[in-house]
Amino acid sequence: MNNDIMIIPTGQMTPQHLKLYLNADPDEKLVRQYLPRCSPFELRVDDELVGVILLTPQDKQTVEIKNLSIDPQFQHHGYGMALVKFAKRYARLHGATSLVVGTGSTSVEPLLLYQKCGFRVVDVDRDFFIRNYRLPLYEHGIQLKDMIKLSCDI
Template identity: 45%
Template sequence: MEIRLLKKAAGLPMDLLLEADPSEGLVREYCSNGFVYEAAVDDELMGLYVLLPLTDGIVEIKNIAVAEDARGQGYGKRLIQHALYEAERLGFGNVEIGTGNSSVDQLMLYQKCGFRIDSIDRDFFTRNYPEPIFENGIQCRDMIRLVYTF
């Protein structure tokens, strides 16, 4: 798998980005202010992530998504490892990531990759998304914030 920085002039793979975040407006905003990395095997898009600098020392993984037919094969973990490598290479000391209270698989993966739960933003999803989001039979209401420190 090759992971590369997507050039700003290239079109965004919106279908995949919207699988991780259903707000096209928010996705376009943080993609324009951050770095979009795509992972491909033989030029077939397998996944992507977005790094968004927040301060001089903190960067956030804003979006991480794996193509549906590539899930369960370790691509998500490899994307996170690459994001951590890039964040450290770029000089950031902390990497943040947020996910919904209903995203149990993501919560498990992030913790396995060394992230620690830092805070909960109650009602984040009900405040910021017009339509209710359901995942794993649970309404996604709260943003669980995790942090990785080098």
């Protein structure tokens, strides 16, 4: 990551932003439902949109990463980790003591990223994706059913 990296509030949502949100959460209806409750930020590298993160307060002590996505061509360069570090700073500045996130039980890369960033598994929401998504989701040839909830003290 030697390029000029900026993480800034998202001004106007463009089709490119939506594409990134849908990369992390493929149900556009759900994304559009939670988007108004979130603080959106974008990660730009040399002024190119590379990633997005949506943060939302859960209560006075907790901020949730609702959506985090890096453009596939820029993955594995530390940009996801940079967004998680930003989320921790954001949460601290807003008086939170913990940062939480939920991801699919078959979402290997996000699970690894969050654990590398100090998150620990705190719960499993069984059948979350069956209850909340109209169509079945598959990752790595496995139907996604359960949400893994992770938390990190900040």
